[in-house]
Amino acid sequence: QVQLLQESGPRQVKPSQTLTLTCTVTGAFIDRGEHHWAWIRQTAETGLEWIGHVYTTISRTYNPSLKSRVTISVDMSRNQFSLRLTSVTAADTAVYYCGGAEYGRHYAVDFWGRGTAVSVS
Amino acid sequence: QPALTQPAAVSGSPGQSISVSCIGSASDIGASDSVSWYQQSPDRAPKLIIYDVSSRPEGISGRFSGSKSGYTASLSISGLHEEDEALYFCSSRGGGDRPVVFGSGTRVTVL
Numbered sequence: 375q376v377q378l379l380q381e382s383g384p385r386q387v388k389p390s391q392t393l394t395l396t397c398t399v400t401g402a403f404i405d406r407g408e409h410h411w412a413w414i415r416q417t418a419e420t421g422l423e424w425i426g427h428v429y430t431t432i433s434r435t436y437n438p439s440l441k442s443r444v445t446i447s448v449d450m451s452r453n454q455f456s457l458r459l460t461s462v463t464a465a466d467t468a469v470y471y472c473g474g475a476e477y478g479r480h481y482a483v484d485f486w487g488r489g490t491a492v493s494v495s
Numbered sequence: 496q497p498a499l500t501q502p503a504a505v506s507g508s509p510g511q512s513i514s515v516s517c518i519g520s521a522s523d524i525g526a527s528d529s530v531s532w533y534q535q536s537p538d539r540a541p542k543l544i545i546y547d548v549s550s551r552p553e554g555i556s557g558r559f560s561g562s563k564s565g566y567t568a569s570l571s572i573s574g575l576h577e578e579d580e581a582l583y584f585c586s587s588r589g590g591g592d593r594p595v596v597f598g599s600g601t602r603v604t605v606l
Contacts, residue, residue: 412595417523421584421597421598421599422497422541422586422596422597422600423597424593424594424596425593426585426594428546435594436594437593437594438592438593441592443541453580471540471541479546479547479549480528480531481529481530481588481595482529482531482543482546482547482586483531483541484546485544487540488540489540
């Protein structure tokens with residue numbers, strides 16, 4: 375079955391505010407334990423950056439550089455997972471992707487959302 | 496600053512073979528067989544083409560292959576096609592608290 379991910383959330387956030395993005399998963403089930411569910415962002419200047427990931431409700435792992443500001447949560451009933459990034463600055467302006475990495479493949483992201491561009495200004 | 500170092504650009508003529516390097520350290524590439532490679536076309540999400548150093552996902556052409564030696568991983572593309580023109584990123588499990596690190600990206604141009 376084809377797995378589809380779709381990011382949703384604001385395109386613009388003011389400095390010092392909180393960014394919240396949601397990823398809706400179709401064709402796979404977050405609670406099955408078959409994938410890690412990740413948030414990744416990309417800018418032209420810094421390239422790709424792994425923000426963090428969750429594995430069902432068992433574990434959450436965050437990039438140390440963002441850990442103090444990031445929370446990734448899961449809504450099993452809606453088959454969604456969300457990113458919350460607090461105290462945003464212009465440096466958080468990026469394209470944000472959600473992705474699924476098959477369990478056991480060392481976090482290789484085999485399906486991605488289309489990405490959502492977020493501007494902090 | 497990306498943790499893994501890639502050349503900014505690599506080019507080749509149609510039908511040729513090229514290689515893209517990805518240099519890490521003992522704590523990331525050197526620590527496990529967790530290297531992945533992604534292909535990204537303009538305004539598209541990255542696409543996984545290699546995982547676990549040398550494995551290809553279903554549907555990925557056999558013209559793409561991966562290898563690793565010490566702290567350096569490599570992506571090879573044989574029989575270069577025009578549609579291979581894209582940005583290519585490597586990634587690896589990071590060391591310490593870093594779950595995943597990425598390379599700086601290499602733009603492959605088909606002359």
